[in-house]
Amino acid sequence: FDPLDPYGEMIIKWDLLQSSPGHHTVLVKIENKQEYRHVEKPGWKLSWHWVNKTVIWDMRGAETTEQGNCSAFAASETLPHCCLRRPTIVDLLPGAPFNMQVSNCCRGGVLTSMSQDRINYVSAFHMTIGSFPDDDPGEFTMPYDFDIGVPGYTCGNATSVDPTKYSTDKGRRKTQALAFSRSHLKTSDMASNSAWKLDDHPKLPKGKTIALIVLDGWGESAPDEYNCIHTAPTPTMDSLKNGRPDTWTLIKAHGTAVGLPSEDDMGNSEVGHNALGAGRIFAQGAKLCDIALASGKIFDGEGFKYVSESFEKNTLHFVGLLSDGGVHSRLDQLQLLIKGSAERGAKRIRVHILTDGRDVLDGSSVGFVETLEADLAKLRDNGVDAQIASGGGRMYVTLDRYENDWGVVKRGWDAQVLGEAPHKFKNAVEAVKTLRKEPGANDQYLPPFVIVDDAGKAVGPIVDGDAVVTFNFRADRMVMHAKALEYEDFDKFDRVRFPKIRYAGMLEYDGELKLPSRYLVSPPEIDRTSGEYLTHNGVSTFACSETVKFGHVTFFWNGNRSGYFNEKLEQYVEIPSDSGISFNVKPKMKALEIAEKARDAILSGKFDQVRVNLPNSDMVGHTGDIDATVVACEAADVAVKMILDAIEQVKGIYVVTADHGNAEDMVKRDKAGKPALDKEGKLQILTSHTLKPVPIAIGGPGLSEGVRFRKDLETPGLANVAATVMNLHGFVAPADYEPTLIEVVE
């Protein structure tokens, strides 16, 4: 994956043109679909491993670098071109004899990228293959273990897809290959175990137990009454900071430091944990979608083409979080999607909105719905039947995560698919305004509603043949919904009706589950995470949080990958979260239970790294309840103490940090930093994350003497933590990781 080239890839295609037992003709093409990367001289050098004992009788357009031992064919009239089990093929040079050429050959292996040169981005060669005399002449079997011979690429396994159709006789006849396989190449070369080996740190020892504590939503801000971290009693966290400039510092947790489009983007747990675990900054979903929308490429991709097949006769539905928070989705991206779809033939559009009030101010939902309504009215003027069809608050309708409460997803299903909800309105602005007036109502927890026509009938249930696009780019709160929309076998709630739809996510939400199977933009490919390196180097890990943050310290930490890298070395423990309540009701959440599990894991002596996420300051901060958030911060501090006490006992090391800010600032501020009042003179409570930096502290009896934070890094951020932790485990981090935060002084 190359952030400059997020859509790029190289593909090797094999078309089986003729096949009889023991004799096959194959056309191989290498396509450079990168945007910027050319394959320069000395060019590609393609090799693979034959499954059976196979020979290449004849080649055109390319040749193998060696013939190998063909003595088994001594009796035949001609000797094969190559008898190696692992042949290496090179392109012919320009000026090769005419009878040796095929189209797209003979450039010495140089391949330009498709977007820069639409003529020379393909290399092709042709070969006839057969079997050894002592082997069964059988069906063609695709070889494996491809290597393109260009530094920085690894090939995935080949997969079978529809054969290519060829146009012959000046386009009058189409012929079709018999079978077709393609193998994708990735820009990383981690196939062999030795590639994972980390060098020993020259000064720091191995074998220390490290507690890695992530306080969720714990930023650093000026002390005042709206800084709950300041007002809460937090003696443990204070003791890590006060008078310890060498082992306590601040790091960036928002904006470009975590792969977001701009410095105005607050941090969030997804990008924060990705950066913490991966040690590098990857362009994140928000940015990838911006690029795809700006270039219009989003509409050329397979995902959009798939949904657009419903445009002629059926409805296109959009489902997602309606705000400009930029954490899970953005209104401007939805607007571009709606516009682009209408321009490309969508005639009937329905939007199912989820109101926010968590990444943006509570009450802002009304403005967002008004903006969307105005857009849809314009479309209606232009003959597109476009309307909002249903809605509800994000925390109560649809956007649950990590299977904490399927009831949330069911409420969304009932409104969006079945067209059923306890509240019915003729118009969405009226719906949101009215429902917000109910006692205790807020944007996050608005009850579900459907929009109905004059006859009281829902205007937009999702039915057979319709297309559905979920426009959130962030994964965690879309996975459950995606399962309901896509899984044939599904038992989490009674769907009543399971419409046959064309469904695409804005991104792929789970790379392991391949969910959803269609999407508009490819997600960031976060590879070679610190967790994967450390397991390859024998480091054992225990990771724990409660349900609402469990995936943060596992899935996000490991580059959006579920499951273990090495079951023998890892143990992940999830403590069930409270469900069906807002977390200000029980602000201590499961901090104590998480700390107990971490303590036991540390004292067991079985783990080199014990990693936890303490969710309190974030989850309770999001409720906007200041008193409860103070209790939450205190609870997190108590949990930190319990873990640090255990580290003290085993003479280990601690690293305490956070993924983004939240509880340190609970009020909207004016430019001078003073609390901003609304039109009625009331304080505007901030439920969202912030742009603040987060602390990081290191220490413990196991920390070698002379270890301190460097002062020479210009803007250290979350991505610098992975290399730091690797050092504390006694290893040097890979060269392309963001630099370590620490140095060892004599």
Ligand SMILES: O=C(O)[C@@H](CO)OP(=O)(O)O
């Ligand atoms: O709750 C969430 O979904 C986000 C805020 O939208 O918070 P976090 O990034 O901390 O998970």
